[in-house]
Amino acid sequence: MGAWRGAGEVDGYRRGSDDGHRGGRGVAAPLRTARAGELRESDAGREVRLAGWVATIRDHGGVLFVDLRDASGIVQVVVDPVLNPAAAELGRELRDEFCIAVGGLVRQRPPGTVNPELPSGAVEVAAAEVMVLSPSDPLPFRIDDRADVDENRRLEYRYLDLRRPRMAANLVARSKAIGAMRTTMLAQGFLEVDTPTLVKSTPEGARDVLVPSRLRQGSFYALPQSPQLFKQLLMVGGVERYYQIARCYRDEDFRSDRQIEFTQLDIEGSFWDREGVFAALEPVIVAVTRELRGVELTTPFPRMTHAEAMRRFGTDKPDLRFGMEIVDLGEAFAGTGFQMFAGALASGGIVAGINAGAREVSRSVLDGFVERAKGLGAKGLVWMVVEADGSVRSPVAKHLTPEELAAVTRALGAGRGDLLLVVADRPKVTRTVLGALRIDLGRPTGHDRLEFLWVIDFPVFSVGEDGSLAPEHHPFTAPYRVEEMRDDPEHALSRAYDLVVNGVELGSGSERIHDPRVQREVFSVLGISDREAESRFGWFMRALRYGTPPHAGFAVGLDRFVMVLQNEPNIREVMPFPKTQTGYDPMTDSPSLVDEFQLQELGIDLRPDVRESLAGEPTPT
RNA sequence: GGGGGCGUGGUGAAGCUGGAGUUCACGCCGGCCUGUCAAGCCGGAGGUCGCGGGUUCGAGUCCCGUCGCCCCCGCCA
Numbered sequence: 001m002g003a004w005r006g007a008g009e010v011d012g013y014r015r016g017s018d019d020g021h022r023g024g025r026g027v028a029a030p031l032r033t034a035r036a037g038e039l040r041e042s043d044a045g046r047e048v049r050l051a052g053w054v055a056t057i058r059d060h061g062g063v064l065f066v067d068l069r070d071a072s073g074i075v076q077v078v079v080d081p082v083l084n085p086a087a088a089e090l091g092r093e094l095r096d097e098f099c100i101a102v103g104g105l106v107r108q109r110p111p112g113t114v115n116p117e118l119p120s121g122a123v124e125v126a127a128a129e130v131m132v133l134s135p136s137d138p139l140p141f142r143i144d145d146r147a148d149v150d151e152n153r154r155l156e157y158r159y160l161d162l163r164r165p166r167m168a169a170n171l172v173a174r175s176k177a178i179g180a181m182r183t184t185m186l187a188q189g190f191l192e193v194d195t196p197t198l199v200k201s202t203p204e205g206a207r208d209v210l211v212p213s214r215l216r217q218g219s220f221y222a223l224p225q226s227p228q229l230f231k232q233l234l235m236v237g238g239v240e241r242y243y244q245i246a247r248c249y250r251d252e253d254f255r256s257d258r259q260i261e262f263t264q265l266d267i268e269g270s271f272w273d274r275e276g277v278f279a280a281l282e283p284v285i286v287a288v289t290r291e292l293r294g295v296e297l298t299t300p301f302p303r304m305t306h307a308e309a310m311r312r313f314g315t316d317k318p319d320l321r322f323g324m325e326i327v328d329l330g331e332a333f334a335g336t337g338f339q340m341f342a343g344a345l346a347s348g349g350i351v352a353g354i355n356a357g358a359r360e361v362s363r364s365v366l367d368g369f370v371e372r373a374k375g376l377g378a379k380g381l382v383w384m385v386v387e388a389d390g391s392v393r394s395p396v397a398k399h400l401t402p403e404e405l406a407a408v409t410r411a412l413g414a415g416r417g418d419l420l421l422v423v424a425d426r427p428k429v430t431r432t433v434l435g436a437l438r439i440d441l442g443r444p445t446g447h448d449r450l451e452f453l454w455v456i457d458f459p460v461f462s463v464g465e466d467g468s469l470a471p472e473h474h475p476f477t478a479p480y481r482v483e484e485m486r487d488d489p490e491h492a493l494s495r496a497y498d499l500v501v502n503g504v505e506l507g508s509g510s511e512r513i514h515d516p517r518v519q520r521e522v523f524s525v526l527g528i529s530d531r532e533a534e535s536r537f538g539w540f541m542r543a544l545r546y547g548t549p550p551h552a553g554f555a556v557g558l559d560r561f562v563m564v565l566q567n568e569p570n571i572r573e574v575m576p577f578p579k580t581q582t583g584y585d586p587m588t589d590s591p592s593l594v595d596e597f598q599l600q601e602l603g604i605d606l607r608p609d610v611r612e613s614l615a616g617e618p619t620p621t
Numbered sequence: 622g623g624g625g626g627c628g629u630g631g632u633g634a635a636g637c638u639g640g641a642g643u644u645c646a647c648g649c650c651g652g653c654c655u656g657u658c659a660a661g662c663c664g665g666a667g668g669u670c671g672c673g674g675g676u677u678c679g680a681g682u683c684c685c686g687u688c689g690c691c692c693c694c695g696c697c698a
Contacts, residue, residue, distance in 0.1 A: 139648080152689075225698085436693095
């Protein structure tokens, strides 16, 4: 680019300067000698060159103010037509978000015109020269944090959205987080190793993102759900301490904290157990939090077993920033005549409740809670309000004895005005429903406080609605005892753990199986036949036979972590180019149809019904 | 797969009980203005009320369907 030299035109835009004529002597490189947001009183008297974007223009007819923004921040540029008529003339042609360069003198602002809102507000740059590097069309939305722009529109113009201070700050935070992770991992002697992104599909857990092979038509790669098996192979390979900032892909429905592709800090270590993992990871969490929040966390983080988390909070990722714990009310209703409670207790269920505290709630809000509980799978929800006179108002009060009502309020520590929510159902349903209501009712907004927590001793299997068992973790997780896993699968515990902050699952990990015989047994208990295990994981099981060290590891969700630390409500705000809930990118119009030839090369034919549904769609030629 | 919320000039909103595309702020275009800082003042342009159907003399408004975005349940080993 010919900026600052050559003729006085850049892409047809005239340059204004104080030499009184156009096309005058050029100005030598570099384009920029200072950063806008960094200028301070101590810079007064400096001749600087700045380059950036027009944040706002304030044209007083005479003097013209331009807020010049670059990645470092904003500084006010003053163009004075008396001192500099050519620059002023050009300045009048400037519009929002033009990319410009300015040369001039940094000076203290006149008394009374200092802007305390701006870090650079004590100074301004008196423009001697202004040059348009690149003009801008009128914007689809304002570059401003204060506007709440439709997200589709933001994604369509993500490059403009990223100019907003909030998004720019999130990019910086993300970069700092990765930096702190690398620094901490390197200091601990970890080796950064990258692993393939075209891998073997192992239909297990999440849906794979598939990539068709051209050279082997009909065969598919998968994008990795995580580098799980590769990092274990690195342990077999003698790496001992591995980490990677890894991109992972899971083709499941989107949520506010889930995207089809996301980033993890992935670590693995040999001769490690859980304690080794925690000891290596806590400094990383501390460093990232220090970097992004300026907060020094206390270690070690508290721990809680999965069973305790479920019992007290109804979830495997408890938010410890508030109480409202789930209280078992079995004792209070031990001999109750109230059919709903008695029935639940008799059939192996439980009665439990939470004290939502004193709050004014209308009947419609209470009905909303009942609907929510039903939506979550409970048969119903009983609400009780402790009245000013100590009596209990509830739709079921007449079915309960005064002793029972007293026992409930006592068990829940209820005082005047408190709202109590009670569920009677199977234990798991009861706890998860109350756990969800607890979050609905008690969760603090934002993430100003941080409550980290290790959740340990996950069960090997989770019990489904129908009583069926589903593995809670990937099949390479070591159980405490294989025999228990086989003989009493419902109660078997695994050497798996999660890291939780403020009710958000930040990541999970486990001690791995390093004995091929145990691995085979685990496959068998999981219902994976020898033959199936061989075809899907044979290559991996073979590796385990060559002196595999005991090892363990973890993966931290980078996007979620930054989301929490930046106090963002969803993961998209901390991802540079995220997709919508339906996996669509409005900016690039992706995913898109491909042309017939591309499909042919891959040996792929679209199903007739799919073809049919696409009729009328614009197709590539 | 299911439930809910939202969809109105370029942006953000209001639009009540169905009565003229009405209103507000920002942006845009033009003009004025020499110390503002989301500058100010005057004037102007700009909309198939997501799309389709229905009810009605009449629909942004009511009903049905559909599409898109967001949130939740399922799903996410």
